[in-house]
Amino acid sequence: MSATRRRELVLEAATRVFGDEGYAGATTDKVARAAGVSQPYVVRIFGTKENLFLEVMERAGNRLLAAFTEEIARIDSELALPHRLGLRYVTMLQDRGLVLSLMHGFALGADPVIGASARCGFMNIYRLVVNEGGFTPAEAYQFLAGGMMINTMLGLRMGDEFDTDPDVRDLLREAFPEKLDVFLAVTRSHQERA
Amino acid sequence: MSATRRRELVLEAATRVFGDEGYAGATTDKVARAAGVSQPYVVRIFGTKENLFLEVMERAGNRLLAAFTEEIARIDSELALPHRLGLRYVTMLQDRGLVLSLMHGFALGADPVIGASARCGFMNIYRLVVNEGGFTPAEAYQFLAGGMMINTMLGLRMGDEFDTDPDVRDLLREAFPEKLDVFLAVTRSHQERA
DNA sequence: TTAAGAGGTAATCGAATGATTACTTAGGAC
């Protein structure tokens, strides 16, 4: 297999593993197993585990930027842009580990190199919705806050309790006023992992 | 020193360490050093590192519940309750690592034991503001989303860029419309750690 | 035919880490 294709497969696997276990909790061996290659090869492709995580975060940030950019460019919709971006974000939860890897990175701001990259990635989203999407800072804040709440619901696997706790049901219905089915489907697909 | 007092000191130290490094990234040795005791003693007090983290999360959740409960009981204020709870939350950021430890736990929902505890702690807050604070589910959602956004700004150490990036300034002014000074003070006190 | 380079792995190493064991010390109770 070509090196670039293999590299992409490893990045996808790493995204899932880092999303589940976090930076410190994940191991290069778990990533290698998930990608179907040997552990030394993962290290050889990316140099260090830290480098691999940085690439995972960068890739995730770029995917979000690309999706939002595409949505901003759409004109064949009567829905308001914040609403459309929110729907688009929920759709992206199906890309397993994508936003969870970012969330783990967002909690590691104390790390000099990971923190700097995470701050940069976050602000790129902010700048996009303000500069290209025409959001006011207040609108951008509200949009991002909703995103962080969705991240938390995903990270907590809150969907696992949807059927057992009526309060969870109420909360998730607020967090996902339209695409609750998508979130619950994502939850179920994550459960199959274990 | 009495065992209970020592135990409390270790819990405080562990809260800071787990807040900075996360569950997997933290080590019992770092906690021990921060608490001024030996590593085996930390293990002996709490049995396992996982147990220690669970106690840190539980303690943090209880502190939040206590503060919100107290604020809900206050009647000598003309401010709306969501507003007062938000101010109270920002005040609690001064307790170093408290909310960051929770945030790390919120990203570990895939872990069977940590995840269950984290979900429980989160829903306890939700239930409090709904049942005791009289919030509608929509109000509770908005309140919690703001909290998750604040957690993210703290985890990212976004305050470090307040002076260098005007977009960061705009965003933080939205996230902390009143107590921005408190957040920036917390940021600075965290920097002194390194 | 063969040499060379790309894609990949097995074996292994050193450091870090959670946990265990055995030991030490201080302070009452009798």
Added chain:
DNA sequence: GTCCTAAGTAATCATTCGATTACCTCTTAA
């Protein structure tokens, strides 16, 4: 005084993990 218990540590162990080294195996071009 001495015994006993609670508080605490030094030494150490087994495992795990990231990284390194040496090697293997195709394909391809001269």
